[in-house]
Structures are given as structure tokens and as C-alpha cells.
Amino acid sequence: MGAKRTPRTKPGEERRSDLLDAAERVVVERGVDGLTIDDVTAGAGVAKGTFYLHFGSKDALIAALRERCVERVLRRQRDAAADAESGARVERWVLAGLDGYLDDAALVDVLFHAAGPGAVTTPEGAVRQLSRLIAEADPDAPDPRATAIVLYHALHGVADHLLGEPDDGERLRAELVRLCRALAGP
Amino acid sequence: MGAKRTPRTKPGEERRSDLLDAAERVVVERGVDGLTIDDVTAGAGVAKGTFYLHFGSKDALIAALRERCVERVLRRQRDAAADAESGARVERWVLAGLDGYLDDAALVDVLFHAAGPGAVTTPEGAVRQLSRLIAEADPDAPDPRATAIVLYHALHGVADHLLGEPDDGERLRAELVRLCRALAGP
Amino acid sequence: MGAKRTPRTKPGEERRSDLLDAAERVVVERGVDGLTIDDVTAGAGVAKGTFYLHFGSKDALIAALRERCVERVLRRQRDAAADAESGARVERWVLAGLDGYLDDAALVDVLFHAAGPGAVTTPEGAVRQLSRLIAEADPDAPDPRATAIVLYHALHGVADHLLGEPDDGERLRAELVRLCRALAGP
Amino acid sequence: MGAKRTPRTKPGEERRSDLLDAAERVVVERGVDGLTIDDVTAGAGVAKGTFYLHFGSKDALIAALRERCVERVLRRQRDAAADAESGARVERWVLAGLDGYLDDAALVDVLFHAAGPGAVTTPEGAVRQLSRLIAEADPDAPDPRATAIVLYHALHGVADHLLGEPDDGERLRAELVRLCRALAGP
DNA sequence: TATGAATGAGTCTTCATTCAT
DNA sequence: TATGAATGAAGACTCATTCAT
Numbered sequence: 001m002g003a004k005r006t007p008r009t010k011p012g013e014e015r016r017s018d019l020l021d022a023a024e025r026v027v028v029e030r031g032v033d034g035l036t037i038d039d040v041t042a043g044a045g046v047a048k049g050t051f052y053l054h055f056g057s058k059d060a061l062i063a064a065l066r067e068r069c070v071e072r073v074l075r076r077q078r079d080a081a082a083d084a085e086s087g088a089r090v091e092r093w094v095l096a097g098l099d100g101y102l103d104d105a106a107l108v109d110v111l112f113h114a115a116g117p118g119a120v121t122t123p124e125g126a127v128r129q130l131s132r133l134i135a136e137a138d139p140d141a142p143d144p145r146a147t148a149i150v151l152y153h154a155l156h157g158v159a160d161h162l163l164g165e166p167d168d169g170e171r172l173r174a175e176l177v178r179l180c181r182a183l184a185g186p
Numbered sequence: 187m188g189a190k191r192t193p194r195t196k197p198g199e200e201r202r203s204d205l206l207d208a209a210e211r212v213v214v215e216r217g218v219d220g221l222t223i224d225d226v227t228a229g230a231g232v233a234k235g236t237f238y239l240h241f242g243s244k245d246a247l248i249a250a251l252r253e254r255c256v257e258r259v260l261r262r263q264r265d266a267a268a269d270a271e272s273g274a275r276v277e278r279w280v281l282a283g284l285d286g287y288l289d290d291a292a293l294v295d296v297l298f299h300a301a302g303p304g305a306v307t308t309p310e311g312a313v314r315q316l317s318r319l320i321a322e323a324d325p326d327a328p329d330p331r332a333t334a335i336v337l338y339h340a341l342h343g344v345a346d347h348l349l350g351e352p353d354d355g356e357r358l359r360a361e362l363v364r365l366c367r368a369l370a371g372p
Numbered sequence: 373m374g375a376k377r378t379p380r381t382k383p384g385e386e387r388r389s390d391l392l393d394a395a396e397r398v399v400v401e402r403g404v405d406g407l408t409i410d411d412v413t414a415g416a417g418v419a420k421g422t423f424y425l426h427f428g429s430k431d432a433l434i435a436a437l438r439e440r441c442v443e444r445v446l447r448r449q450r451d452a453a454a455d456a457e458s459g460a461r462v463e464r465w466v467l468a469g470l471d472g473y474l475d476d477a478a479l480v481d482v483l484f485h486a487a488g489p490g491a492v493t494t495p496e497g498a499v500r501q502l503s504r505l506i507a508e509a510d511p512d513a514p515d516p517r518a519t520a521i522v523l524y525h526a527l528h529g530v531a532d533h534l535l536g537e538p539d540d541g542e543r544l545r546a547e548l549v550r551l552c553r554a555l556a557g558p
Numbered sequence: 559m560g561a562k563r564t565p566r567t568k569p570g571e572e573r574r575s576d577l578l579d580a581a582e583r584v585v586v587e588r589g590v591d592g593l594t595i596d597d598v599t600a601g602a603g604v605a606k607g608t609f610y611l612h613f614g615s616k617d618a619l620i621a622a623l624r625e626r627c628v629e630r631v632l633r634r635q636r637d638a639a640a641d642a643e644s645g646a647r648v649e650r651w652v653l654a655g656l657d658g659y660l661d662d663a664a665l666v667d668v669l670f671h672a673a674g675p676g677a678v679t680t681p682e683g684a685v686r687q688l689s690r691l692i693a694e695a696d697p698d699a700p701d702p703r704a705t706a707i708v709l710y711h712a713l714h715g716v717a718d719h720l721l722g723e724p725d726d727g728e729r730l731r732a733e734l735v736r737l738c739r740a741l742a743g744p
Numbered sequence: 745t746a747t748g749a750a751t752g753a754g755t756c757t758t759c760a761t762t763c764a765t
Numbered sequence: 766t767a768t769g770a771a772t773g774a775a776g777a778c779t780c781a782t783t784c785a786t
Contacts, residue, residue, distance in 0.1 A: 009745055033219060036780060047747040049783080058781065070309050077312070081319055089319045091366040094341050095359065097312075101345040109349055112342075113299050122347045123256050126263070126283075133267055133275045146361040149347055149354070150340050155280050156298075157339015159287040161308045163295055168335070173281065175332035175369075180277040182368035183361075195764075195770050223756065233772045235759080244756070381749050381785075405591060409777065419751040421780080430777070442681050449684070453691055461691045463738040466713050467731065469684075473717040481721050484714075485671055494719045495628050498635070498655075505639055505647045518733035521726070525715015526708050527652050528670075531659040533680045533707055535667055540707070545653065547704040547741075552649040554740035555733075567766055594759060605768040607762080616760065 016054045018044040020068060023061055028106045032062060066111055073100035073108075126152055134183075147183050154179060202240045204230040206254060209247055214292045218248060252297050259286035259294075312338055320369075333369050340365060388426045390416040392440060395433055400478045404434060438483050445472035445480075498524055506555075519555050526551060574612045576602040578626060581619055586664045590620060624669050631658035631666075684710055692741075705741050712737060 010018075022043030026035050037058060041048045055061045080096030081089045101108045130148035134141050141147060158172050196204075208229030213221050223244060227234045241247045266282030267275045287294045316334035320327050327333060344358050382390075394415030399407050409430060413420045427433045452468030453461045473480045502520035506513050513519060530544050568576075580601030584593050595616060599606045613619045638654030639647045659666045688706035692699050699705060716730045 012745090015745090037782085038780075041748095048749095048781095049747055050745080052782070053745065070311070074309070074311055074315070078315060081315070086322065090316070090323050090337075091363050093316060093319055094337060094362055094366055097338075097341050098345055098348075098359070098362065101342065102348060105345065105349050109346065113346060122343075122350070123260070125256070125260055129260070129264060129267070130279060133279055136272070137275060142364070143357055143361060146354070146357040149358060150344060150361050150365055151280060152283075153343015153347065154336050154340040155283050156287065157308075157343055158336060159284055159291065160295065160299060161335055161339065162284075162288060163291050164308070168332070171329055171332040172335060173284070175329060175336050176280055176284065177277050178328070179336055179365070179369060180280055183365060198770090201770090222754085234757090234774095235772055236770080238757070239770070384749085387749090408775085420753095420778085421751055422749080424778070425749070442683070446681070446683055446687070450687060453687070458694070462688070462695050462709075463735050465688060465691055466709060466734055466738055469710075469713050470717055470731065470734065473714065474720060477717065477721050481718060485718060494715075494722070495632070497628070497632055501632065501636060501639070502648070502651060505651055508644070509648050514736070515729055515733060518726070518729040521719055521730060522712050522716060522733050522737055523648075523652060524655075525719065526712035527655050528659065529680075529711015529715055530708060531656055531663070532667065532671060533711065534656075534660060535663050536680070540704070543701055543704040544707060545656070547701060547708050548652055548656065549649050550700070551708055551737070551741060552652055555737060570766090573766095595761085596759075606760095606770095607768055608766080610761070611766065 012054070015044075015046070015050070019046070019051060019054055019061070020064060023065055024107060027062075027065065027110055028104075031110050035062075062111075069104065069107060069111055072104075073097060076100045122149060122152060151180065151183065198240070201230075201232070201236070205232070205237060205240055205247070206250060209251055210293060213248075213251065213296055214290075217296050221248070248297075255290065255293060255297055258290075259283060262286045308335055308338060337366065337369065384426070387416075387418070387422070391418070391423060391426055391433070392436060395437055396479060399434075399437065399482055400476075403482050407434070434483075441476065441479060441483055444476075445469060448472045494521055494524060523552065523555065570612070573602075573604070573608070577604070577609060577612055577619070578622060581623055582665060585620075585623065585668055586662075589668050593620075620669075627662070627665060627669055630662075631655060634658045680707060680710060709738065709741065 019040060023035065023040045025043055026039045030039070035058070037048060037051050040061070041051050051061075055064065077093050077096045077100065081093040084092035127145065127148050130152060131144040134144040134147050134151075155176065158176060162169055162172065205226060209221065209226045211229055212225045216222075216225070221244070223234060223237055226247070227237050230236075237247075241250065263279050263282045263286065267279040270278035313331065313334050316338060317330040320330040320333050320337075341362065344362060348355055348358065391412060395407065395412045397415055398411045402408075402411070407430070409420060409423050412433070413423050416422075423433075427436065449465050449468045449472065453465040456464035499517065499520045502524060503516040506516040506519050506523075527548065530548060534541055534544065577598060581593065581598045583601055584597045588597070593616070595606060595609050598619070599609050609619075613622065635651045635654045635658065639651040642650035685703065685706045688710060689702040692702040692705050692709075713734065716734060720727055720730060
């Protein structure tokens with residue numbers, strides 16, 4: 001009826017990208033559960049129905065968001081490792097991952113872990129217990145608390161992994177033990 | 187509008203426990219977001235209103251669930267470490283944690299990580315990249331893939347941790363480097 | 373989860389009006405507190421969600437109802453006064469208001485006064501007391517009981533008004549005294 | 559089990575009074591609709607069940623509250639009129655009522671009028687219209703706005719009254735006309 | 745492709761009332 | 766008389782999804 005803003009057709013890929021960008025903003029602010037299609041379409045400046053032209057459902061949107069996020073970090077890690085000298089590639093890869101994740105920390109947090117507020121804090125009780133054990137095991141340990149935090153998360157990550165791949169149990173248990181001995185050994 | 191059946195009064199602590207048990211069952215089956223107060227009260231065999239006699243809200247219930255879960259595993263780890271000989275305490279603690287979490291794997295998964303279905307798998311791409319790097323760095327590495335999985339999760343756990351405690355950045359980066367060198371060193 | 377019946381789109385203003393009409397009917401029958409969004413939408417022949425497309429909340433609906441009601445009567449009073457000869461305008465305005473309110477008597481009652489059933493009756497005790505005083509003050513008073521009723525309500529209305537506008541206290545007390553003397557004077 | 563505070567039996571009349579007092583406090587703070595039996599019993603320091611030993615229902619409580627309130631003011635008006643000299647009794651009664659209501663303004667407001675927030679303000683539009691008419695009708699009118707406010711509320715009060723007693727219609731219309739002429743007459 | 749009004753099942757939360765003790 | 770745990774009906778509000786235009 002009246003003149004609207006350029007409600008013109010856009011190349012599909014761009015629209016999709018606009019929607020993902022908007023979704024990313026929303027998800028960081030309100031969490032995955034707080035995400036509504038209304039927020040997304042408003043943020044992308046399109047009508048609600050348009051969303052369903054590009055994504056089959058809300059779940060599909062979230063999945064796409066995750067995929068894009070992982071890819072972004074992975075590219076960064078690949079580049080960092082490639083640029084490093086051969087002896088330092090592993091740690092470069094790991095640190096690049098850390099940086100990548102921390103750069104969109106909030107996004108990763110919310111996309112891959114958050115199961116509601118307060119779900120991701122490292123439990124102080126566990127860290128305390130473990131630090132003490134490490135200090136006792138190796139009085140010369142450089143930073144028992146830091147080691148404890150790393151170990152704690154390694155342990156949890158492995159547990160998560162084993163949920164999906166129970167067959168890796170043996171190998172990963174062995175690897176964890178190797179890790180303990182390496183970091184907190186005598 | 188009043189009571190119909192003979193309402194058998196139970197000690198408050200027991201009712202609360204019944205509700206938590208029921209909630210645990212539901213959460214494992216349908217996830218945190220799929221949790222419904224109706225499901226919980228039905229599972230505990232009480233009326234809906236009774237729930238609000240013991241928990242202020244759905245969120246309070248989830249929080250209580252998390253607390254109870256952490257406590258359970260932590261007790262187990264404490265005992266395992268206490269029973270071990272002094273040289274093996276750290277790895278005993280870690281392995282006990284792994285077992286504890288795997289025993290209520292589904293619960294922990296859903297309570298602390300799940301942000302929807304498919305969110306917790308270790309990304310194959312990342313594992314592949316990292317394994318290769320490790321193998322290249324140390325041709326004698328006993329199990330590059332296992333090491334990669336452990337490292338990957340350690341890295342993520344640390345990233346999560348840093349979200350809440352950014353001040354630990356320096357120490358944890360140093361520790362991660364130490365970890366890389368220990369596990370994948372030359 | 374989506375729409376079933378052919379959802380016929382209507383101009384927004386008309387939908388809103390339909391909803392107000394339905395709400396008016398419900399409110400007259402069951403009172404403001406008895407008003408249910410379900411009742412309203414059923415009465416307007418729309419789905420529950422449609423209500424929230426036009427009103428932000430139940431309270432917003434009630435407010436809109438009040439506004440529309442006041443406007444309707446006011447228009448009527450304005451017209452009546454305009455049509456009257458100059459000497460009779462005040463009483464025409466007042467009587468038109470009376471008629472207007474009595475025409476949607478139940479609505480006004482429920483919208484502006486009712487605080488539950490039985491709250492609006494003029495207390496017989498008060499009327500009796502005041503009638504007697506009036507009759508004593510002026511044995512020739514034409515209708516002491518009617519005067520009492522009018523005075524009683526004028527007094528209450530002024531009290532209500534002063535709750536919101538305490539500064540008008542002096543003027544309104546003076547006016548009430550003038551009223552007493554005019555109606556029940558010697 | 560353990561020693562409680564004197565949970566001893568109290569004379570019924572006193573308990574009832576305690577409950578009414580508590581209810582009055584609550585109702586002033588949260589309105590009639592915001593009143594919950596829990597609030598009342600907590601305020602009176604008794605268990606929830608005790609309430610139903612003294613009042614048959616929430617509605618019965620509200621009714622009792624209204625009754626007590628009216629009686630209190632009425633007693634005050636009776637005394638004021640009795641103390642006044644014969645010529646000033648009517649206005650003394652009216653003014654005593656005004657004072658009485660204003661003293662527990664909030665209570666009366668909430669008990670007899672409030673139908674939600676913003677329901678009791680005198681509509682500025684109406685007052686403005688009426689003031690103008692009065693000023694036009696009688697250029698010497700001492701305070702057209704005050705007269706308008708009084709007239710407006712008298713009119714409404716009469717309308718309310720007629721809802722319950724339609725038979726009084728003739729007499730009250732006549733009385734209102736008399737009132738208009740007396741206050742705003744030429 | 746794009747729109748956005750309409751849908752309606754789904755959920756949390758409240759609270760008057762009861763009754764075994 | 767007094768208690769307070771238990772009940773469960775009721776109701777406001779949300780939001781993913783559809784479809785006529």
C-alpha cells in the first residue's frame with residue numbers, strides 16, 4: 001500500500017546469512033531457549049514467514065548456527081597450525097582454539113553448553129579436592145590449582161565424549177591416566 | 187476445589203526427595219527443557235500444587251538437581267582417593283569422577299551440557315586435525331587420536347572456565363601449554 | 373501446531389473492536405474479575421493468541437474498555453448539552469450522563485465501581501440517618517430520602533476524588549457545605 | 559513436638575478480630591483481589607486452617623470487612639451530628655463522613671470502589687465540560703470546577719444507586735435537577 | 745519470494761479449600 | 766480449637782508454525 005523500505009527480494013544465501021547473523025545476536029543475549037523466531041526475523045528485518053523459506057524449523061536454525069560456529073574456529077586453528085613451526089603446532093592449534101572460542105565466548109557458551117544459568121561454572125569443591133591431591137602427589141607441582149582445573153575439564157570432556165562413543169572407553173581411560181602422570185606425576 | 191483423596195502427609199525431606207527423584211527421571215528422558223512440572227508431580231505421585239510447597243520454581247528445581255548430582259559424584263571421588271595409595275590418588279580421583287559421571291551419564295549430560303540434541307558430540311573435524319598434528323609432532327605418540335580427544339576437551343573446558351574467571355587466563359594458558367608438551371611433546 | 377481453519381484476516385481496528393465488544397459482554401455478565409481471556413476470544417470467535425496481537429495483557433484490555441465507555445457517554449452528554457437551551461444545559465448534561473450510564477448501567481457499574489458483589493448498594497443505615505437529619509433541619513424538605521441519597525453519593529465521590537487530588541480538599545469541602553445548605557438548608 | 563509460641567486457644571471474638579485486622583492491612587496494601595488467605599493468616603499469626611474456623615470463605619471475610627468499615631464511619635457521623643447545633647447537623651454529618659472515609663481512605667477506596675488501578679480518577683474530560691457549562695449558566699458561580707466535581711460524583715452515585723433500586727428513578731432525577739438548579743442555577 | 749495475521753496447544757504458577765492429626 | 770500439608774481447578778501468557786494474499 002504505502003511505500004515500504006526496499007522489501008525487495010535478496011539472493012537466498014544472503015537472506016539466510018542475515019537470519020543467522022540475527023539469530024547469533026539474539027542467542028548471545030537471551031540464550032538458545034530465549035531465542036524466538038520473532039526476535040530473529042525482527043533482527044533480520046524480514047517478516048516472520050520469510051524465516052520458514054530458509055530454515056525448516058527453529059531446531060534447524062540452531063543446528064546451522066552451531067555448524068557455522070565450529071567451522072569458523074576450525075579454520076582459525078588450521079591457519080594457526082599451518083603458520084607455526086613444526087615443533088609448536090599442537091600447542092598453537094590448541095591456543096588458537098582457545099582464542100577462537102573466547103572471541104565468541106558467549107556464543108559458544110550458549111550454543112554448546114548452557115543448560116540454563118549457572119550450569120558452566122567449575123565446581124569449586126572439585127577443584128579444591130583435586131588441587132590438594134596434586135600438591136600432595138608432587139610437592140614441586142608448578143600450579144596445582146591450574147592443573148586441577150585443566151584435569152577436571154579434561155575428565156568431563158572425555159565423559160561427554162564417551163556418551164556418544166562408548167567404544168573409545170579403554171583408550172581414553174589410558175590417555176587420562178597418562179595425562180595425570182604427566183601433569184601431576186612424581 | 188478442595189482435596190479429594192486422602193492426602194497422606196510425608197516428612198518434608200522425603201517429599202522433596204521424591205520430587206527430585208521424579209525430576210531426575212524426567213530430565214534424563216526428555217531433557218531439561220522437556221521437563222514439565224506436571225511430569226514431575228505425576229512421577230512423584232503428588233498434586234501439582236505440592237511441588238510449589240517444596241520448590242519455588244522450575245528453575246529452583248533444576249538448580250537443586252544439579253547440586254545433588256555434583257555432590258553425589260564428589261563424595262564418590264573423595265572416597266576413591268582416600269582408599270588409594272598415595273602415589274595413585276590423582277588418577278584414582280579422576281577415574282572415579284569419570285565412572286561417577288558415566289554412571290549417571292545421561293543425567294550429567296543433560297544437566298550440565300546439553301543445549302539441545304546433537305550439541306555434545308566431539309567434532310570429528312577438530313579431532314582429525316589435532317590427531318594429525320600430534321602424530322607429526324611425535325611419531326612415537328602412543329595414541330594420537332585419544333590424545334587429541336583429551337586435549338580438545340581440556341581446551342574447551344578451560345575456555346568455559348575462563349568465561350567465568352577471566353583472571354585465570356595466564357595460568358591456564360601456561361598449563362595448557364605444559365599439557366601439550368607433556369602429552370604431545372617431542 | 374499451526375493453523376487449522378481458514379484464518380480470515382480482518383482489518384486490525386475491526387478485530388480490536390470485536391474483542392472489545394466480546395469483553396464488554398463478558399464483563400457485564402461475570403464482572404471484571406470474572407473476565408477470562410478465553411471467554412473474550414471465544415466470544416469474538418478468534419483463537420487465544422489473537423488476543424495478544426491486539427492487547428498486551430488483560431489489564432490493558434480492561435483499561436481500553438474503560439476508555440471506550442467514558443468516551444461514549446461523554447459524547448452523549450456533549451450532544452445533549454449542545455441541543456439544550458442555554459438555561460438548562462447543566463441539568464441536561466447531568467441527566468444525559470445519568471441516562472448514558474444507566475443505559476450501560478451494568479457495564480459502568482462493573483467497570484468503575486464493583487469490588488465484588490454487594491459492594492455498591494447505598495447503605496440503608498447511612499441513608500436513614502441522613503434523611504432524619506434533613507427532615508429535622510428543614511421540615512418542608514420536599515424529599516429528604518432522595519436528598520440523602522444524593523448527598524451521600526456526592527460525599528463519597530468527593531472522597532474518592534480527594535484520594536487522587538488531595539489539593540482540592542479545601543475547595544471541595546466548601547462546595548459540599550454549599551450543597552448541604554442549598555439542598556437541606558433552613 | 560518442640561515448644562511453640564503460645565499457640566493457645568483464644569476467645570473466638572478476639573481471633574476473628576485479629577483476622578479482620580490482618581485482612582485490613584493486606585487489603586490496603588494489595589487490594590481486594592490481591593488478598594490471599596495465606597497473607598491473612600500469616601498476618602494474624604495463625605495457621606491457614608484456623609481461618610475457616612471463623613469465616614466460611616474469602617467472600618465472607620471481605621463482606622465482614624466492609625461491614626466493619628461502614629459501621630466505624632457511621633458511628634463517627636452519628637456522634638458528629640449529635641454534637642452539632644441543630645442548624646448545622648446535615649453538613650456536620652456530611653463532613654464527618656468525608657473525614658471518616660479520608661482517614662481510612664485507602665481502605666474504603668479498595669473495599670468499595672477499586673476495580674483495578676486507575677478506576678477511580680475523576681475523568682478530566684467530563685469535569686472540563688461540566689465546568690464550562692456551569693460557568694456559562696452562572697457567570698457568578700463561586701467555583702465552577704468544584705461544583706462540577708461534586709455534581710459529577712452525585713450523578714454517578716445516583717446512577718449506581720438506581721441499579722439496585724430502579725424504583726427510585728423518578729424521585730432521584732427530580733432531586734438531581736433540584737441540585738443542579740441550586741448549585742448552578744441562574 | 746515475501747508477508748504477517750491467525751492459530752492453539754503447551755506451561756507455569758496461584759490460591760481457595762479440605763481434612764487427618 | 767488449631768494445624769499445615771496436600772489438593773487441583775483455573776487462568777494468563779508464549780511462541781512455533783501455517784497459509785491466504
